[in-house]
Amino acid sequence: MKKKIILDCDPGIDDALAIALCCASDEIELRGLTVTHGNVPLSQTLDNALGLISFLGRDVEVYRGTTRPLIRKPIDASNVHGNNGLGGVRLPLHSRKPNSKRAVDFIIEEVMANPGEISLFGIGPLTNIALALRMEPMLASAVAEIVIMGGAIGEGNTTPAAEFNLYADPHAARVVFESGRLTTMFGLDVTHRALATAERLAPLKGMGNKVADLVLGFMESYQGFYADTYGWDSPAIHDMCTIAWAIDPSLFQTKRMRVEVDTNEGPNFGRSVGDSLLRSTDAALIDVAFDVDADRLFALFAARIARYRN
Numbered sequence: 001m002k003k004k005i006i007l008d009c010d011p012g013i014d015d016a017l018a019i020a021l022c023c024a025s026d027e028i029e030l031r032g033l034t035v036t037h038g039n040v041p042l043s044q045t046l047d048n049a050l051g052l053i054s055f056l057g058r059d060v061e062v063y064r065g066t067t068r069p070l071i072r073k074p075i076d077a078s079n080v081h082g083n084n085g086l087g088g089v090r091l092p093l094h095s096r097k098p099n100s101k102r103a104v105d106f107i108i109e110e111v112m113a114n115p116g117e118i119s120l121f122g123i124g125p126l127t128n129i130a131l132a133l134r135m136e137p138m139l140a141s142a143v144a145e146i147v148i149m150g151g152a153i154g155e156g157n158t159t160p161a162a163e164f165n166l167y168a169d170p171h172a173a174r175v176v177f178e179s180g181r182l183t184t185m186f187g188l189d190v191t192h193r194a195l196a197t198a199e200r201l202a203p204l205k206g207m208g209n210k211v212a213d214l215v216l217g218f219m220e221s222y223q224g225f226y227a228d229t230y231g232w233d234s235p236a237i238h239d240m241c242t243i244a245w246a247i248d249p250s251l252f253q254t255k256r257m258r259v260e261v262d263t264n265e266g267p268n269f270g271r272s273v274g275d276s277l278l279r280s281t282d283a284a285l286i287d288v289a290f291d292v293d294a295d296r297l298f299a300l301f302a303a304r305i306a307r308y309r310n
């Protein structure tokens with residue numbers, strides 16, 4: 001049976017890879033893209049989502065989400081993704097428009113109309129999902145699962161303690177973690193093990209398909225941040241891990257942990273605190289991904305990208 005997914009995203013280079021993988025995979029029925037502020041402001045993430053769906057030639061509705069986090073001041077990650085959120089890579093002009101329904105309303109209506117069937121995947125700051133959970137108290141029991149790219153049990157990438165998606169809206173993340181429906185977390189502990197090395201990207205070269213060329217263009221511009229920050233010669237494709245897992249969970253190893261989000265403003269603001277000994281009984285009990293067969297993940301990705309025709 002296909003997994004029915006609403007993908008809440010902030011494209012974002014790695015979001016774009018996740019969307020491309022999603023749209024090429026029959027295991028997934030993408031019910032809609034909801035867009036949030038995040039890597040760059042909402043006006044740009046929304047335009048990127050519309051441009052990507054148009055470029056991929058898919059008929060997927062795109063919904064406008066929130067422009068700001070719940071409480072904290074907005075931040076972005078244009079230092080990683082460039083001012084246009086796509087590393088300066090320009091998509092062709094498109095004429096797609098967002099659906100007139102708000103992202104939060106779409107999430108609520110879609111989940112409540114299909115109880116137990118819809119998976120919510122959050123690969124940006126979790127503001128839209130948190131608002132939907134607050135606006136519809138029955139959402140948590142009607143959603144099949146919530147899966148996120150976000151957090152880090154180890155060191156953060158935006159502060160020493162916090163990963164970007166959680167740091168960009170820690171209060172929203174806390175609502176999601178405390179909803180009882182978060183099942184699986186793909187944090188930096190695993191996504192920093194999924195690096196797009198030259199060998200892993202090699203099958204995309206000469207594929208002669210415009211999506212493969214787009215991905216290669218993204219990777220080229222994205223690599224600078226990882227070289228400057230970590231001294232790595234290959235970038236991490238964070239968000240794409242969640243979709244690869246939806247297609248083939250055997251790619252990942254997970255560990256059941258209790259995890260909570262620190263919302264105290266200070267050095268641990270936005271940190272996901274993990275407890276593998278399950279002591280903190282109030283914290284969310286979730287599967288935390290900590291290892292991946294990255295060669296197999298990229299082989300899957302390349303095989304799916306090869307399905308796009310010019």
Ligand code: BDR
Pocket residue numbers: 012013014015039077080123124149157163164165238239
């Ligand atoms: C996460 O932050 C964003 O910059 C990426 O798109 C990803 O969702 C990684 O920390």
Ligand code: CA
Pocket residue numbers: 009010011012014015038039123124239
């Ligand atoms: Ca993202």
